[in-house]
Amino acid sequence: xKTKFSNxxxxxxxxxxxxxxxxxxxxxxxxxxxxLSEIPAPTFQEAARVKLLLQRMDECGLxxxxxxxxxxxxxxxxxxxxKRNILLVAHADxxxxxxxxxxxxxxxxxxxxxxxxxxxxxxxxLATLPSILDMLDIELDANLILLGSTKGLGRGNLDGLRFFxxxxxxxxxxxxxxxxxxxxxxxxxxxxxxxxxxxxxLPEELEWQRAGQNSAIIALNDVINRILxxxxxxxxxxxxxxxxxxxxxxxxxxxxxxxxxxxxxxxxSEIVQSIRERIDSIIADVASPHNADIEFSVVSSREPGGIDxxxxxxxxxxxxxxxxxxxxxxxxxxxEVSELIARGLPxxxxxxxxxxxxxxxxxxxxxxxxxxxxxxxxxxxLAIDGGFCNEPE
Amino acid sequence: MNLNDWIKNNTIHHSQFWDxxxxxxxxxxxxxxxxxxxxxxxxxxxxxKEIVMFKSELMDRYPLLDEIAVIDSGSSDSTCEIAKTFGxxxxxxxxxxxxxxxxxxxxENLWKAVYELTGDIIVYVDADIKNIHPRFAYGLVAxxxxxxxxxxxxxxxxxxxxxxxxxxxxxxxxxxxxxxRPLFSLFFPDLTGLIQPLSGEYAVRREVLDKIPxxxxxxxxxxxxxxxxxxxGMEAIAQVDLDQRVHRNQExxxxxxxxxxxxxTFLYRAEALGVIGKLPELSTMLRQFQASDETFEQVAYEIVxxxxxxxIELPEYREKFGIE
Numbered sequence: 001x002k003t004k005f006s007n008x009x010x011x012x013x014x015x016x017x018x019x020x021x022x023x024x025x026x027x028x029x030x031x032x033x034x035x036l037s038e039i040p041a042p043t044f045q046e047a048a049r050v051k052l053l054l055q056r057m058d059e060c061g062l063x064x065x066x067x068x069x070x071x072x073x074x075x076x077x078x079x080x081x082x083k084r085n086i087l088l089v090a091h092a093d094x095x096x097x098x099x100x101x102x103x104x105x106x107x108x109x110x111x112x113x114x115x116x117x118x119x120x121x122x123x124x125x126l127a128t129l130p131s132i133l134d135m136l137d138i139e140l141d142a143n144l145i146l147l148g149s150t151k152g153l154g155r156g157n158l159d160g161l162r163f164f165x166x167x168x169x170x171x172x173x174x175x176x177x178x179x180x181x182x183x184x185x186x187x188x189x190x191x192x193x194x195x196x197x198x199x200x201x202l203p204e205e206l207e208w209q210r211a212g213q214n215s216a217i218i219a220l221n222d223v224i225n226r227i228l229x230x231x232x233x234x235x236x237x238x239x240x241x242x243x244x245x246x247x248x249x250x251x252x253x254x255x256x257x258x259x260x261x262x263x264x265x266x267x268x269s270e271i272v273q274s275i276r277e278r279i280d281s282i283i284a285d286v287a288s289p290h291n292a293d294i295e296f297s298v299v300s301s302r303e304p305g306g307i308d309x310x311x312x313x314x315x316x317x318x319x320x321x322x323x324x325x326x327x328x329x330x331x332x333x334x335x336e337v338s339e340l341i342a343r344g345l346p347x348x349x350x351x352x353x354x355x356x357x358x359x360x361x362x363x364x365x366x367x368x369x370x371x372x373x374x375x376x377x378x379x380x381x382l383a384i385d386g387g388f389c390n391e392p393e
Numbered sequence: 394m395n396l397n398d399w400i401k402n403n404t405i406h407h408s409q410f411w412d413x414x415x416x417x418x419x420x421x422x423x424x425x426x427x428x429x430x431x432x433x434x435x436x437x438x439x440x441x442k443e444i445v446m447f448k449s450e451l452m453d454r455y456p457l458l459d460e461i462a463v464i465d466s467g468s469s470d471s472t473c474e475i476a477k478t479f480g481x482x483x484x485x486x487x488x489x490x491x492x493x494x495x496x497x498x499x500x501e502n503l504w505k506a507v508y509e510l511t512g513d514i515i516v517y518v519d520a521d522i523k524n525i526h527p528r529f530a531y532g533l534v535a536x537x538x539x540x541x542x543x544x545x546x547x548x549x550x551x552x553x554x555x556x557x558x559x560x561x562x563x564x565x566x567x568x569x570x571x572x573x574r575p576l577f578s579l580f581f582p583d584l585t586g587l588i589q590p591l592s593g594e595y596a597v598r599r600e601v602l603d604k605i606p607x608x609x610x611x612x613x614x615x616x617x618x619x620x621x622x623x624x625x626g627m628e629a630i631a632q633v634d635l636d637q638r639v640h641r642n643q644e645x646x647x648x649x650x651x652x653x654x655x656x657x658t659f660l661y662r663a664e665a666l667g668v669i670g671k672l673p674e675l676s677t678m679l680r681q682f683q684a685s686d687e688t689f690e691q692v693a694y695e696i697v698x699x700x701x702x703x704x705i706e707l708p709e710y711r712e713k714f715g716i717e
Contacts, residue, residue, distance in 0.1 A: 031446050108478050
């Protein structure tokens with residue numbers, strides 16, 4: 001395939017035929033997907049999955065195949081110009097416990113299993129990309145750094161990618177974060193965010209006179225009611241999501257422990273900070289009347305930011321999607337792309353296929369759209385490599 | 394032959410064969426052709442994954458397998474369609490050697506594979522394995538490539554999830570432990586060296602496969618082991634530990650049918666070899682119970698263990714493979 005382009009339109013001309021050509025990589029991609037996905041990789045325990053990724057990179061002859069102190073797996077496809085570098089990231093961790101049955105089921109048109117979309121498919125795309133470039137005879141001008149990042153989700157707080165970005169000395173031109181779902185996803189901004197955990201504990205000794213009037217659930221309920229009273233502005237767009245609640249043991253036993261996991265997002269970092277302070281004071285208020293030990297901790301946080309909608313990288317992505325007949329879904333991201341953006345690197349997150357039952361044990365991806373997703377990824381990569389995604393000097 | 398020595402020398406863990414590149418080099422040096430046969434009947438949930446995995450890893454990445462074929466007994470689900478989608482050669486068992494008629498059973502598919510497939514080695518892998526991995530094929534083929542005296546390699550699966558002491562119980566499934574192993578202990582004690590004699594995964598040289606008969610049903614594995622042992626001795630058999638195998642569990646009643654078929658095959662084999670005396674005519678009916686409220690009734694199943702003659706006796710086979 002031609003790899004030297006004088007303008008982005010020449011890349012666009014290749015696009016209609018590309019998904020069809022990419023079906024030639026089906027077995028390699030799906031086999032990589034199965035093998036990566038069937039290795040459990042809950043956040044902080046990604047080592048075995050990363051090891052397989054590195055083995056694949058090694059087999060494909062990548063350079064500098066290695067892991068770092070944070071457990072990230074990295075390999076480099078060398079380009080013709082040693083001074084130029086593009087980063088391609090997929091997070092290696094998943095939300096499933098290692099005890100879950102990670103077996104995938106492959107049907108004619110879909111693949112089912114925990115984490116197959118988020119983010120085994122992203123990892124598989126990373127592992128298969130060297131074979132794709134090889135198959136299409138593509139040699140890039142820039143070095144392509146493939147990174148399977150660890151500690152991305154929940155309490156991981158993007159620590160793996162953060163470590164990599166803080167400690168590598170490679171000057172990147174741009175970054176692409178690859179996610180399994182969904183095709184059309186286009187993220188180039190990040191909202192300000194924090195994720196909080198509130199735990200509520202009551203003394204173990206039962207006070208029978210007060211049974212029914214007090215419990216860790218009632219105390220937490222008070223906290224929730226107070227959080228819901230916090231005024232939320234429409235602009236800048238802000239939200240509080242109460243994500244998960246746990247507590248108690250059985251029908252008739254006074255609950256001595258409860259917990260709430262929630263997320264606060266806003267386009268404005270000051271609002272995020274003020275909500276955080278409000279929650280601090282709510283906790284202090286509620287703890288005393290319930291004689292409860294209530295703790296509030298911030299599990300992870302992000303700063304808001306992003307690149308402009310008119311940035312050539314964003315424009316190129318939209319152009320590629322349009323040519324492939326993919327409707328872009330523009331959404332701010334809390335994932336890897338937010339970390340790259342926060343460091344001033346032009347970056348986007350792209351999805352590869354259609355998915356359903358996300359984060360359930362029967363998470364499902366559709367096979368056919370993957371080739372459109374890969375064509376999109378490849379075209380954006382070629383556009384960056386061709387220098388068509390740089391802002392004018 | 395000392396059985397303990399055989400167990401020590403001929404029981405191998407698949408991890409010994411991790412270097413697939415080296416294995417392929419050795420295969421090419423010997424100019425061997427290897428075929429993978431997946432016998433199927435309604436396996437749409439697992440077949441696609443098996444084919445993708447073997448094709449990608451053992452054909453495209455490392456050219457160990459020369460053909461991947463599905464031999465189907467007439468699935469009513471989309472097994473064949475999925476298998477074709479992922480690039481396997483799909484054959485209907487009934488279409489192979491149609492002049493010999495069509496019999497129902499896994500053994501029939503395995504027998505017809507000997508005619509249809511072209512490999513010097515055929516590796517059979519059941520199509521219902523959920524945790525499929527390339528080791529299921531290369532682990533079984535490797536001893537045949539590295540050790541010319543080995544002709545028949547059987548899989549077994551042993552991976553304890555947690556065990557604190559040094560010694561742990563090991564062995565086969567329910568039918569193996571309560572039927573096959575006691576029978577072998579009584580009549581073919583050397584064959585008790587096989588940890589899971591009934592496992593459905595094995596790799597065999599063509600010159601062995603075309604000289605042994607194939608019971609078409611449950612008894613095929615038992616019959617093969619007895620025949621290979623009788624003709625070539627224990628030295629020709631090896632077993633490979635493939636770690637864990639996840640598959641669907643069978644009901645005890647279904648295992649009863651399996652045990653019935655195996656027992657019939659075993660008895661006829663033992664009779665033919667003169668290990669036991671002349672048998673009376675054996676019934677083909679297995680009777681099991683079912684109950685409705687306080688009423689018990691017997692349900693009879695006919696389980697016929699027919700047998701296909703050694704492939705080498707077929708003129709069509711001799712002609713296809715140029716055997717005088």
